[in-house]
Each structure stands twice: as C-alpha cells, then as structure tokens.
Amino acid sequence: MKIFRRSCASELSGDWDSLAKSYFQQRKFLLYSETYNPCRQRYYELRESGRLAAGACVYTLRLDLLTFAKIRSPVRLAIVGIPASISSPGLIGEADSIARLLPDIFAAERGLVLLLNLPLGLSVSPAVRMRMMPTVLLKHDFACWDDYRRALRSSYRRRLRLNERAFDGVRREAGPCSRFSAEMYTLYLQVMARTTTKLEQLSLDYFRNLPEEFTLTTYSLEGRLIAWHINLLEAQRLTFFYGGTDDAFRKDRRAYQNNLMGILQEALDQGCRVIDFGQTAEIAKSRLGGALVKMNMALYSRNALVRLLLRLGRRVLQYNRRFPPAHVFKGAWVSPA
Numbered sequence: 001m002k003i004f005r006r007s008c009a010s011e012l013s014g015d016w017d018s019l020a021k022s023y024f025q026q027r028k029f030l031l032y033s034e035t036y037n038p039c040r041q042r043y044y045e046l047r048e049s050g051r052l053a054a055g056a057c058v059y060t061l062r063l064d065l066l067t068f069a070k071i072r073s074p075v076r077l078a079i080v081g082i083p084a085s086i087s088s089p090g091l092i093g094e095a096d097s098i099a100r101l102l103p104d105i106f107a108a109e110r111g112l113v114l115l116l117n118l119p120l121g122l123s124v125s126p127a128v129r130m131r132m133m134p135t136v137l138l139k140h141d142f143a144c145w146d147d148y149r150r151a152l153r154s155s156y157r158r159r160l161r162l163n164e165r166a167f168d169g170v171r172r173e174a175g176p177c178s179r180f181s182a183e184m185y186t187l188y189l190q191v192m193a194r195t196t197t198k199l200e201q202l203s204l205d206y207f208r209n210l211p212e213e214f215t216l217t218t219y220s221l222e223g224r225l226i227a228w229h230i231n232l233l234e235a236q237r238l239t240f241f242y243g244g245t246d247d248a249f250r251k252d253r254r255a256y257q258n259n260l261m262g263i264l265q266e267a268l269d270q271g272c273r274v275i276d277f278g279q280t281a282e283i284a285k286s287r288l289g290g291a292l293v294k295m296n297m298a299l300y301s302r303n304a305l306v307r308l309l310l311r312l313g314r315r316v317l318q319y320n321r322r323f324p325p326a327h328v329f330k331g332a333w334v335s336p337a
Contacts, residue, residue, distance in 0.1 A: 001048050001100065002047045002048075003047075003104045004044070004045045004047065005042060006042065007042055008031075008034060009027050009031045009034055009043065010027075012045070013052050016055060016092075018052070019054070019092040019093050021092065023213060023234050023239075024086055024088040025089075025092055029082075029211070030082075033083050037200060037206055039060055039061055039083050039200065040059055040060040041058070042058050043056065043057055043058070044104065044105055044108075046093070046097060046104075048097070052093075053097040054098045055092045055093060055101075056080055056090055056092075057083075058090065059081070059083045060077070060078055060079070061200055062075065063077055063114075065317065066316060066317065068316075068319045068320065075112060076111060077111070077112050077113070078109040078111060079114045079115075080113065080114065080115040080116065081114075081115070081116035083199075083200055084202070085199045085200060086239070086278070087117050087295065089116065089117040089119070090115075090116065091122075095119070095123070099122070099123045102124060102127075106127070106302070111301070112300070113299070113300040114297065114298075115127065115297060115299075116132065117135075117297070118296040120294060120296055126300070127299060128300070128310040128311050128314060129296055130317055131294070131296060131320070132296060133319050134279065134282065134292040134294050134295055135278060135279045136279070136281075136290035137276055137291055137293050138264070138274070138275040138290040138291065139275075139291075140273060140289070142268060145265055145268050148264070148268060148289075152329060152330070153328060153330050156287065156328050163258050163261060166252065166258065167219075167255075167258045169222075170219050170226065170253070171220050172217065173218050173220070174215055174216070176215070176216065177207060177208060177209070177210040177214050178208060178209075179218070180210075180216055181225075182204065184207070184218070184244060186244075187228065187245060188202075188207070188244045191245075202242075207242070213233060213234065214241060215230065215231050215233065215266075216228065216229075216230050217231070219259065226245070226248075226253060227244065227246065227249070228259075229242070229244075229262065229263055231263060231267075236274060237272055237276065238267035240276065243259055245259055260277070260285060260288060261288065263277065277290050282321075282323050283323060286325070287326050289326075289328040289329060297318075299317070
C-alpha cells in the first residue's frame with residue numbers, strides 16, 4: 001500500500017476517473033475548479049498492488065463552524081470535498097479502501113479537517129460523524145411531462161397548474177453558459193446573501209466558462225430576466241448546479257417554483273431517469289416528488305480534547321432540521337431503485 005499526495009489535478013494518475021462516480025469527481029472538472037476557483041486544492045491517492053484503490057480531493061476554506069446554528073464562527077478548515085458546493089463527495093473508491101486512506105489524510109492535514117457528503121456506512125473514526133443537509137433525488141420511470149402530471153395527486157396537480165398559469169408570457173431560452181451575464185450573477189449573489197449554509201462564493205467567470213456539459217436556462221418577461229438555472233447532463237442523470245430568481249417575481253409569477261419545475265421538465269425532455277435537485281430548499285423540491293437522501297459529514301482534529309468537544313457539541317454543529325415526507329404521487333407509486 002502506498003499513499004501519494006498530488007499538488008494539482010494534472011498530476012493525478014491516468015486511472016483516477018475509473019473510480020469517479022460523478023462528473024464532478026473527474027479530472028476534467030477538478031482542473032476546471034483549479035482554474036476558476038483556486039483554493040489550495042491538493043489530492044491523495046491510495047495505490048494497492050499497482051492500482052488506484054482510493055482518492056481524495058482536499059481544499060482550504062474559511063467557514064463558520066456553527067453554520068447550522070446560524071452563529072458566525074469563522075474557522076480555517078481543510079475540506080475533503082469538491083470545491084463547488086455540490087453533493088458529490090470528495091472521496092472516490094470503495095468504502096474499505098477509503099477507510100485505509102483517511103488516516104494518512106488526517107496525519108498530513110493541519111487543524112480541523114471537514115469531510116463532506118459521506119455515505120452513511122463509511123467508517124471515519126476517529127473523526128466525529130454528524131448529519132448534514134440531505135440531497136433531494138428523484139428517480140422515476142415517466143416517459144414525458146404529461147406522464148409525470150398524471151401521476152400526481154390532485155392537490156399537487158392543482159399547484160402545478162397554478163404555477164404554469166403564473167408563467168404565461170414568460171420566455172424560456174436554453175444554451176451554453178457563455179451567455180452568463182452580470183445580471184444573472186447579481187441574482188446568484190442575492191441567493192448567497194440569503195443562505196446560511198454556503199461554502200465558497202463563485203465568480204462570474206466561473207459560471208461563464210463552465211464546460212459544454214453544462215446548460216444555462218433563462219426565463220425572461222418583456223426583456224427582463226426573472227430566473228435562471230444551470231444543469232449538468234450526464235448519461236441518464238441530470239444534476240441541478242446553481243440558479244437564481246428575481247425576488248420581485250417570486251410571488252405573482254411564482255418564479256422560484258417555475259424555475260424548479262423547469263429543471264424537472266428539462267430532465268424529462270432529455271430522457272433522464274435520475275434528477276439530483278441538490279441540497280437546498282428541501283420542502284419545495286420534495287413537493288415535486290424528490291426523496292430526501294440522508295448525508296453525513298465528519299470533523300477531525302489531531303487533538304483528542306478537541307475531538308471530545310466536537311463530540312459533545314455535535315447537536316449544535318450538525319444539521320438538525322427534519323422534514324415530513326411529501327405524498328406527491330397517487331396510489332402506491334414508489335421511486336424505482
């Protein structure tokens with residue numbers, strides 16, 4: 001068993017992508033992030049019998065340690081994750097291989113180490129495991145938008161009709177992210193100002209130069225931008241990346257709900273069977289049929305006393321909101337495995 005530390009994604013082994021389970025974990029996106037969101041990225045590789053068995057992306061950021069308690073508490077953290085505020089973990093490989101890699105990361109990194117978006121069964125000891133925001137996932141077998149509509153219970157179908165009527169006259173346009181404008185970026189900054197769980201704040205150039213796998217969809221009314229979103233399409237999976245809504249149109253035009261509905265409709269039009277709505281607005285997204293998928297995080301310190309304090313303070317540090325299930329679909333419809 002050998003552990004290698006790489007200072008940039010261009011140094012990663014050629015077989016790195018063979019372990020990546022999402023586009024965001026692949027070398028192409030990691031290289032993109034280094035260019036447009038540099039935050040001291042570094043990488044670890046565990047090789048066993050000459051093959052890559054596990055890997056990790058680590059970056060440095062100052063975050064509020066008590067962010068879920070809405071208390072300002074900035075701390076410099078080494079984060080094991082993808083520097084783009086998405087639900088893909090920064091760890092690749094099978095769980096037992098990752099467990100063998102983590103002690104070397106803990107030994108090499110200084111200060112507090114935060115691991116994000118961990119699968120529930122992964123062993124992270126002696127790090128302190130905690131709950132974090134769930135991601136909202138819709139797995140379905142609908143052939144089209146009309147199939148989806150027919151599957152809804154009457155109350156949700158009525159809400160859908162009201163949302164659609166509120167968007168009468170709104171112009172939709174989809175295309176490359178090179179169209180991303182300063183006006184769109186302003187709406188993004190408004191979202192960032194409201195959220196209490198933000199990680200990094202991305203630049204206008206970050207959005208404008210996103211690779212061709214990403215699509216920017218805009219909604220405008222009489223020439224005024226009222227909402228936008230960016231999706232990633234990979235095989236039969238669509239992932240919501242980022243979006244923005246003009247607050248002036250949230251109520252009468254139901255712009256936020258229609259923006260979410262647009263993500264879903266895009267996925268159905270593209271034949272995507274899995275839609276990842278991301279880790280915010282759980283209630284609104286579950287009302288479209290999304291299921292809340294539990295996620296974990298973990299905090300580690302070399303100092304045993306600090307680890308004890310983290311364990312004692314777990315309830316304040318972790319994400320504690322609970323949401324009742326939304327019974328969106330008629331009958332006994334269940335999401336396909």
